[in-house]
Amino acid sequence: MTDTRMTDPIDDSDGDRLREYCGVFGIFDHPDATILTALGLHALQHRGQEAAGIVAFDGKRFNSERRLGLVGDHFSKESTIKRLPGNSAIGHVRYATTGETILRNVQPLFAELNTGGFAIGHNGNLTNAHTLRRELIEEGAIFQSTSDTEVILHLVARSRKTRLIERFIEALRSIEGAYSLVVLSNKKLIGARDPLGIRPLVIGELDGKYILASETCALDIIGARFVRDVANGEVVIISEDGLESLRPFPAQPMRPCIFEYIYFARPDSIVHGRPVYDVRKAMGVELARERRIDADVVVPVPDSGVPAALGYARESGIPFELGIIRNHYIGRTFIQPTQSVREIGVRLKHSANRCVVAGKRVILIDDSIVRGTTSVKIVQMMRDAGASEVHFLISSPPITHPDYYGIDTPQRDKLLAATHSLEEMRQYIGSDSLAFLSIDGIYRAMGEERRDSQRPQFTDHCFTGEYPTTLTDVTEERVKAQLSLLAEAS
Amino acid sequence: MTDTRMTDPIDDSDGDRLREYCGVFGIFDHPDATILTALGLHALQHRGQEAAGIVAFDGKRFNSERRLGLVGDHFSKESTIKRLPGNSAIGHVRYATTGETILRNVQPLFAELNTGGFAIGHNGNLTNAHTLRRELIEEGAIFQSTSDTEVILHLVARSRKTRLIERFIEALRSIEGAYSLVVLSNKKLIGARDPLGIRPLVIGELDGKYILASETCALDIIGARFVRDVANGEVVIISEDGLESLRPFPAQPMRPCIFEYIYFARPDSIVHGRPVYDVRKAMGVELARERRIDADVVVPVPDSGVPAALGYARESGIPFELGIIRNHYIGRTFIQPTQSVREIGVRLKHSANRCVVAGKRVILIDDSIVRGTTSVKIVQMMRDAGASEVHFLISSPPITHPDYYGIDTPQRDKLLAATHSLEEMRQYIGSDSLAFLSIDGIYRAMGEERRDSQRPQFTDHCFTGEYPTTLTDVTEERVKAQLSLLAEAS
């Protein structure tokens, strides 16, 4: 916990360090600000399970608690809540993609600026953070974390503008990538979303007080009303004077991340007007239309494959059965930090429901394949339980490109679909057949006619390789790598 | 952790103290005995989440680790496994029904007898433990725990028989109630089941070595083969000479606890030849036959209501939908120790899936109603999410009597069905209608024609009040209470 590991700047330029996936929450001027934030974060726990933090402002002081572990491990306790008095608060749940999670990186980050205290929580990932960080260190800034978010803090601190909001917007203009931000100052709660709206952020209301949250499920848990999504490129300022909206960027169409619908968001959340559960069932329906298979049972890979499997079963008329039982005492695979834990996790987490599977032709439905290591084991588990055939269907297209906007995807060469043909994948996974939903199929499930190749309606680079923003750090890394190859050659 | 709380014998005669619900595992002469036991206990975690323990024997010493918390919290670590060398091991998961869980009560219990070390793990509850305990203390026995299981230890220690197995059987003849036991001595692994076979116990085999476990799911996780159930009243002795079976009690029909099928066992377990998942679906089918309702969606109360809801949906033709989303970061309600946690749990654990429920006539399916407090909240949650009608159907009969065989049921006056008529229950719960599966319906789901009222095929006193054994401690309490009333009166 108290272990702080510091690295030389040279080592710090490793691109993996700064990536993370997260959820945010904020509430202004409510007597139960802290406990409501804790509950909101609990509802957002699926967005980050390694650490959680809350900063509350009591009119005089900012108090902060940041902890490794689940929200419920720490923020359920009266003693912790008591150490966070205040009427306004922001909170953050976090999942570190690589290396050790260290407390210094846990958000919200806080700084004492000359305008007063300033706390910030960030969901997303900046694609020019390394570059900015190096420039700031050059100018004498002292970084305490390895988080990309700290760059924003320093940009605000160094701005020569007078008003906090002007300084904040000036900072936003320097950064690129994906961000949904919640900020707490001694007078305001601020929310901001990047120009494309890659990560979600919604506005809610409880007892006449404003709330910001990554997903609507964080409003539901506390009985708050959904007001609207924060728009792409919008900055909302919540203060005693109510809610003010600024649009500091040129207008452009929204392009939210399609992966929120496929995997990340909770099924009961409504993202940009689309219920996630309905979208996932529609993916199953589209899959059944694209790929009809003669089989006895439709079995979801729990829990994320369940809605698509229900959709597939209904469209195909093949019975839906719980052929895989999940052990509830372990967290989900995709979101664990090390390879070794992943493998133990698979073994401990699922078991075949023999009575459903034995002697049957089984259609397995999952939402996606990343490395494919889990899929291999699940197919084998079905065969061990006596399945006569195993057909593996995926309710989204093949993932061929890594993400740089806050999703923990492995390096490209670890993505199964980036390095294998469909038939090679089938052989690797060991199923009798393998199919993915098409890219147009997924757009249809989203309610679109098809993908607009000129102006894609969603951020979908994981399937298409079309990144919606410049990737300054990536480019710079590549140039540096090439230069060092040249240097070695000469 | 190190806090030991001791009570005067007077206070100890409180009946609640000795009840618990548990799972057991044992393996003999396998090089990975300890880690396999840990994995087996992990698969049995649903049977007890407050504490876990393993005793391993390495040919010279018995080593023991007993911990509060989940199996995975402690027994997943290499350091813990290393402290438990040995080729034979038994393990236990435990759930304390009342008061504080204390480490002294965590099993397996161990004693050094004059025949050598003796470790025991117990699933079930003895109905004459208080009476025996008082007698043993009278004779100079020193009890270190408040567990009913320790009585068995003292009976074995005091037996005048020469061979351990004779002493153990002598002890079994003194106790009454429900027990599935695993015992480890320096030469043998012993399993025993009470004359009625109230709690389950199965024999498995891996690499030619014998295993004992509460449920088949503990065999599946380690890839072991199911051999057979231990019979009611059977004692199995596993040693270097293989497996020997003794039948120290007069033969009688088995009468297993019906609640294993309704709630406790994992859906992928097979109990006495019946797949639990199939039985639960059949309960839903029977429920649909008994109680057809005109509605739009069938929604399970997750997760235990899912199979019955699938059965109901299939039989009725009404679509099955996940109308309630479970937050995976909290354990299940029924199995939490205090009332207050239960209430927070309900609030944090489930959320309505609005897109499925709003404007719909909803059939909610749950496996049982105990106090009813959760049901009230779930019905309200459906209404808050816009359900136009809420029909609450229970896939088992009303629970009207407490259990004394190892299930944590509240005192009778806290059981909703013991104190309310069906209509009063409906009003309390707030649903538009309420129905339970009939007692014959549940027997049909079990594959029986009907309940044999002369010789009921199952232990079902929670529904019928017909307890299958004498209840010595309960009777004695009642007599004592009456005497003290007389004393007050005089």
Next chain:
Amino acid sequence: MTDTRMTDPIDDSDGDRLREYCGVFGIFDHPDATILTALGLHALQHRGQEAAGIVAFDGKRFNSERRLGLVGDHFSKESTIKRLPGNSAIGHVRYATTGETILRNVQPLFAELNTGGFAIGHNGNLTNAHTLRRELIEEGAIFQSTSDTEVILHLVARSRKTRLIERFIEALRSIEGAYSLVVLSNKKLIGARDPLGIRPLVIGELDGKYILASETCALDIIGARFVRDVANGEVVIISEDGLESLRPFPAQPMRPCIFEYIYFARPDSIVHGRPVYDVRKAMGVELARERRIDADVVVPVPDSGVPAALGYARESGIPFELGIIRNHYIGRTFIQPTQSVREIGVRLKHSANRCVVAGKRVILIDDSIVRGTTSVKIVQMMRDAGASEVHFLISSPPITHPDYYGIDTPQRDKLLAATHSLEEMRQYIGSDSLAFLSIDGIYRAMGEERRDSQRPQFTDHCFTGEYPTTLTDVTEERVKAQLSLLAEAS
């Protein structure tokens, strides 16, 4: 903490296991019983630093807290004290001589007998505990600790006498060795001392309430009045009726352990009327009379050598100086559990005060030599700091025999004086000269004319080999060892 390590009975017959050195405290019918017990134990901390425990009785329940670590680590906290309500309490500090300290061995031990709760704390060591333990296990007793004290608990539990005090005295008649006991029942506080009074026990009084404690310093810390020593072979019973004294053993002269004066007791304690500080100074005076050396400074080995060094300096006229500075952040050497810690301890604990030592002829004064390993390092430290001569004087005779009454002495072959001549010891230690106080010298320091060889006034077997009681366990071990040699030979 929660780690319980159990051993097969065979291994348990290792003689080292049962030895310990301890301090006890008890108070009856005082509103601050628990906090006064905690303070008393803190004053007795030098008698045992590995673990501490308190049992308090609140008129209905016995509550207990037993912890590894110092008294102040746990029992200084309000939360701990609050968990120990009651007007009567006993406490214990403990030092385990070998192997791991386990919580199960921490005292007071407690049992629920048919006469009610019974808690016991023991200072001393029984010399027939193994033998009794084996017999008790044979009869069906279940031992939970490896402590010799638990034997007493079982003897009391099994007694057929009616009254607790009769059962307790019956138990005392079965045991041999050294014991100062405090016992708490639901009606009484009992103190008892073995027939020779080997370990100390005093009676105090505060606010008209009785106290029992190992040393008077535990009375001083709470402002209590010293009443008298418990006599050898006396049992004192403190109840609502006041203090009653029983003498269940035939009268014989007291023979207290001389090591209490040399090393164990705190210098401000008064043991059997003799102030410990005065006795230690007198040992220095006698040493100066026996062994006059021409030197520049008298330097004590801190802290136990200080009073003797003051006595030596005053008698000899050579200046007393602090030539060795002790680092206050480490405990004292003799009382650490493992050899490896001992060695680090020496290195971290003392440093030479160069300005006092450089160029000087130094007389080092220490209270005793056990293994001699520390002495070697201290002499070397003086030489490294520039001492021109180093004379090592010991204010007690050579230790040639191990203790079996509760002092942690190593096996005989590890005692330097048991295996080396005086000159060999000097060479080993590396000093210019080495001398010990004579056996008659130490008796003179105690105020005696000389040692009465017919009836020695003190328990002094460590110097003389004359053990004051039979040593049943030791003899039995020897016989067993001889038999096994015979067996091997045949």
Next chain:
Amino acid sequence: MTDTRMTDPIDDSDGDRLREYCGVFGIFDHPDATILTALGLHALQHRGQEAAGIVAFDGKRFNSERRLGLVGDHFSKESTIKRLPGNSAIGHVRYATTGETILRNVQPLFAELNTGGFAIGHNGNLTNAHTLRRELIEEGAIFQSTSDTEVILHLVARSRKTRLIERFIEALRSIEGAYSLVVLSNKKLIGARDPLGIRPLVIGELDGKYILASETCALDIIGARFVRDVANGEVVIISEDGLESLRPFPAQPMRPCIFEYIYFARPDSIVHGRPVYDVRKAMGVELARERRIDADVVVPVPDSGVPAALGYARESGIPFELGIIRNHYIGRTFIQPTQSVREIGVRLKHSANRCVVAGKRVILIDDSIVRGTTSVKIVQMMRDAGASEVHFLISSPPITHPDYYGIDTPQRDKLLAATHSLEEMRQYIGSDSLAFLSIDGIYRAMGEERRDSQRPQFTDHCFTGEYPTTLTDVTEERVKAQLSLLAEAS
């Protein structure tokens, strides 16, 4: 541990926050750098007991461990040392004067500058830190701790000089007050001392490698050789090229803090050529010359009063006796953080040695009186133990002024001597007489003829009110306070 408490800048301007008292250590290019640093810090533990930290550099990375608690609690473990690989290391022990100790304030502090990693440990206190901090925040610096030391870090980071050493010296020119600094970069170990040399810093050598440490006792523990003191105003740079000395400030006479001799330094340390033990004995001698009393025993208040008491006893011919026994299981009073702990501490820490004191005229010798609360209790303890007279002599002058250079003195109105006449102090303390060593007496004990009132040889403002530097923060506070009074008045 993980609790981070942040305050609004407004609250942070409270002067108390930035004060601390500490010890430092550094070693360059030695294979055992980390463990030697840990041992050195252990020897310096008396200079700060609340927290400790080490930063080590392994040629590529800086690794850091910072912990609340004693050095031995954490840095004695192999696991901790292993997390700190490297050939160069600096360490710090810390004592926080006010409020909660937080991990963010534990040193060494670290920053990644554009010149590479930079770690710093500081003993002393800056008198313009608040002022500088406010200016730096104004310019956009982000502070992570409330420590005055972090100001230095930011000054170095923002310097426009090219070389690290130039940037560091530029930073030194901005700060005022007392500082002995150790700095570790990826190429150098740097030591620096303020222009007056208020806090000590010495250079040592082991195996041909250089060491920096607050006191010589940290060299002794590891067997290192004392080379020389770092001079006042000197910067020493240790690198692969050896040791280089810079003098960036105009030459002026040294003026070390006299309190190092009176209380802080360990008695076996040699500070600026004077053995601390000898100086303290000389204070006792001077006290005996100034104040001869007709009494029976000289009793030191342990442990800091012992050398002065030996000096007094020798000069006066009155016997030295240990009339107060210290319980070794509690730390010393002066260095505990809160008033309440102080009071429990006194009660638990000392006891009267009745046999020495009863019926005697006692001279108590202590090194100083701060608040006087402990003195009251000790005098009372002597009377309770039967002393017929108690004379209280202090081996230094009355403390009338607070310190601002790193000693934790209370606000002036809490200093007994600042608000009471000698006779009032005697009455408060309750002794028969009370005397302090004169200011010239203490200078004589230091080897000076008298205090040079033009150019005092020592920093002695606590006795004289003559502060050796400007006190920017204090002045500013006073001005602010006056302005706010004016504001209130108007």
